[in-house]
Amino acid sequence: MSTTGSVTRSTAANHDEELIPRYSFGERVNHWVGALSYTFALITGLAFWSPYLYWLAAIVGGGPTARFVHPWFGLIFTVSLCWTFVEWHRDMEIDESDRAWAKAMPYYIQNEDDKLPPVGRFNFGQKLFFWGIFYGVILLLLTGVALWYTEALPWSWRYVRYVAILVHSSVALITIGLFLIHVYMSTILEEGSFGSMVHGYVTRAWAWTFHRTWYYQVSGKTRPKQ
Amino acid sequence: MSQAATELIRISGHAGMVPGAGLNREFQVCKLVDTTTCIGCKACEVACLEWNGYTFTETTFDNTYQTMPETAWNYWNLIKFNEHEREDGSMMLLMRKDQCMHCEDPGCLAACPAEAAIVQYANGIVDFQEANCIGCGYCMTGCPFNIPKFSPTARKVFKCTLCNDRVSVGLEPACIKACPTGCLHFGTKNEMKELAQTRADQLRDVSGFADAGVYDPAGVGGTHVIYVLHDAKNPELYGGLPKDPHIPYSVRLWKGPLKWLGNLAMVGGLLGLALHYMRFGPKKEEPIPPDDRRPV
Numbered sequence: 111m112s113t114t115g116s117v118t119r120s121t122a123a124n125h126d127e128e129l130i131p132r133y134s135f136g137e138r139v140n141h142w143v144g145a146l147s148y149t150f151a152l153i154t155g156l157a158f159w160s161p162y163l164y165w166l167a168a169i170v171g172g173g174p175t176a177r178f179v180h181p182w183f184g185l186i187f188t189v190s191l192c193w194t195f196v197e198w199h200r201d202m203e204i205d206e207s208d209r210a211w212a213k214a215m216p217y218y219i220q221n222e223d224d225k226l227p228p229v230g231r232f233n234f235g236q237k238l239f240f241w242g243i244f245y246g247v248i249l250l251l252l253t254g255v256a257l258w259y260t261e262a263l264p265w266s267w268r269y270v271r272y273v274a275i276l277v278h279s280s281v282a283l284i285t286i287g288l289f290l291i292h293v294y295m296s297t298i299l300e301e302g303s304f305g306s307m308v309h310g311y312v313t314r315a316w317a318w319t320f321h322r323t324w325y326y327q328v329s330g331k332t333r334p335k336q
Numbered sequence: 337m338s339q340a341a342t343e344l345i346r347i348s349g350h351a352g353m354v355p356g357a358g359l360n361r362e363f364q365v366c367k368l369v370d371t372t373t374c375i376g377c378k379a380c381e382v383a384c385l386e387w388n389g390y391t392f393t394e395t396t397f398d399n400t401y402q403t404m405p406e407t408a409w410n411y412w413n414l415i416k417f418n419e420h421e422r423e424d425g426s427m428m429l430l431m432r433k434d435q436c437m438h439c440e441d442p443g444c445l446a447a448c449p450a451e452a453a454i455v456q457y458a459n460g461i462v463d464f465q466e467a468n469c470i471g472c473g474y475c476m477t478g479c480p481f482n483i484p485k486f487s488p489t490a491r492k493v494f495k496c497t498l499c500n501d502r503v504s505v506g507l508e509p510a511c512i513k514a515c516p517t518g519c520l521h522f523g524t525k526n527e528m529k530e531l532a533q534t535r536a537d538q539l540r541d542v543s544g545f546a547d548a549g550v551y552d553p554a555g556v557g558g559t560h561v562i563y564v565l566h567d568a569k570n571p572e573l574y575g576g577l578p579k580d581p582h583i584p585y586s587v588r589l590w591k592g593p594l595k596w597l598g599n600l601a602m603v604g605g606l607l608g609l610a611l612h613y614m615r616f617g618p619k620k621e622e623p624i625p626p627d628d629r630r631p632v
Contacts, residue, residue: 126624158449158472160595173450173470174491221616260473261486265406271477272586275447279590283598287605294609300619315621318628325628 126315144190151183208234228322253278366528373519383514384413409485412496416575432574436496440557443583447478460560480581555582
């Protein structure tokens with residue numbers, strides 16, 4: 111552990127650079143199970159989406175394999191999301207404080223974070239992302255089963271196929287939008303976020319800057335679960 | 337076209353017209369099924385099995401003459417029977433040979449995501465290339481006639497080929513070859529349309545079927561299998577032949593506007609994120625004011 115940059119910082123005298131645990135080992139493992147399964151479902155799904163992206167199927171071993179594994183990646187992601195829900199749904203509840211933050215969202219987009227009301231463990235954007243993926247996956251799962259075993263649907267049920275194919279691709283597009291924003295913000299936009307999902311720690315300054323209410327909670331007597 | 341190489345249009349030092357220069361070849365093939373002269377003998381079903389190398393397997397009996405409820409991945413040709421009671425109380429046994437219609441605008445091909453798993457030949461035959469099929473079943477969603485069928489063992493989809501292998505060497509499809517009553521015909525699309533119309537006129541004018549007509553649905557751009565029906569106003573009577581078949585609207589929407597909207601959104605989203613980073617840059621943590629320094 112002492113070889114990683116952030117942990118080395120914890121030994122520094124600087125108060126701001128001291129480390130606070132943010133994500134438990136379980137949360138981090140689950141996050142990466144979800145991230146990988148979503149990415150593979152995305153790659154194989156995009157292969158079926160457009161002829162110009164059909165080459166993506168080669169990544170998992172070709173078209174028939176892509177068709178075979180795509181639903182399984184979806185199922186793994188669903189299981190991972192269920193566990194995320196159990197862990198985080200309390201932290202993800204949208205409350206009064208989110209209303210003020212939602213109004214001030216333009217400041218967030220323009221990186222004027224000092225003009226934002228203080229937020230808890232997760233901000234309103236993260237909550238929207240979570241619930242967007244949550245309800246999206248419910249729809250993807252329902253329509254996905256109909257597409258997985260499309261041959262089991264009798265001809266009189268063909269309208270289920272028609273609805274499923276349209277809803278599955280539309281909802282997938284919405285989750286892709288959420289996914290792109292999520293990846294962008296947590297890797298290159300907000301410095302310190304990506305590391306926190308790897309080693310589990312953030313600096314005091316990071317917590318104070320981006321999640322002040324949570325910072326007050328965890329820097330006082332209350333500690334986050336480990 | 338390979339045939340074009342055998343056709344001369346100019347000849348040097350030749351007196352007079354070039355023989356065959358104005359020749360107009362018709363490539364579009366068509367199968368005509370005259371339901372009014374079908375006797376339901378199922379010779380076409382057997383011929384189809386034999387030519388395509390499938391063996392007959394156990395099936396479902398549903399108290400009719402019909403071999404099975406619908407075509408199967410290894411049973412591409414099925415006579416559909418309907419004991420129809422007419423308005424005057426008399427009974428008619430309607431029989432229609434069900435198989436791939438070889439649409440001019442094929443829904444299976446429009447829905448298919450796998451490169452070259454479905455092709456349409458210049459003669460109008462729509463053919464599945466199982467080597468390229470990934471077994472997703474989208475063709476089953478795209479088809480308005482319930483034709484493509486999934487094989488759970490091969491994990492691929494199969495259907496009638498209009499005996500492309502026979503037609504390409506100048507033979508008629510196996511079902512046509514086997515038909516004992518001559519209710520099945522094979523030729524160019526124009527010839528078959530003409531023959532079908534002649535028969536329909538005959539049924540109307542001579543046999544008293546006022547609603548007799550030809551089934552060549554425009555919703556799918558016409559088909560390369562056409563029917564003569566006693567009652568063209570009610571094609572559903574003939575084993576559920578759709579009145580106005582077309583590619584499902586949801587498939588059209590999905591493969592049309594949604595695809596372009598989605599592609600635009602994905603590319604635009606990526607560009608937008610890149611521009612956001614260039615304009616606003618990374619979010620950096622700020623120093624904590626002394627008041628907010630809390631002991632752990």
